[in-house]
Amino acid sequence: MAIWDKLPPEERRKHIQARLTPGRVLLLHCDFTTPPKDKFLALVAVEPEPLFFVINSEVSEFIRRRNHLMQCQVEIGHEEHSFLRHHSFVDCTTAHRIALRNVYEQLERDIARLKDNVSPQVREQIVAAVKFAKTLSAKHKAGILSALDLGR
Secondary structure, three states: OHHHHHOOOHHHHHHHHOOOOOOEEEEEEHHHOOOOOOEEEEEEEEEOOOOOEEEEEOOOOOHHOOHHHOOOOOOOOOOOOOOOOOOOEEEEEEEEOOOOHHHHHHOOOOOOOOEOOOOOHHHHHHHHHHOOOOOOOOOHHHHHHHHHHHHO
């Protein structure tokens, strides 16, 4: 039995809460994908609700054909992000909400789903992509930019 499994629930929650910071990558089961599956997600805002950008191994042809969407794809290398197996892209065109309760449930069951932070360079590129993004609401943009800036 792992040490994590021996911790009382309140200690697990404290450990998770201290690490749920903007820029952190998590591996979560996503109901919004077709089909639903586990995806790497970059946490870009925590308050008032957790917002995530999906990390994809490829950029879709739809996005590749649209310059304004392609400019919101941030490259993230596996060399400096050990949780990745290959070069990937943070899709900054859509912010996904996942209920905090759902995030805690998944992480409490398996703390290995909590990964490292994105590198400072990737973080800066995410900020630039968010500023440029025409697909994010003004509310989400403001929350993400504030969270990523405060989390430095």
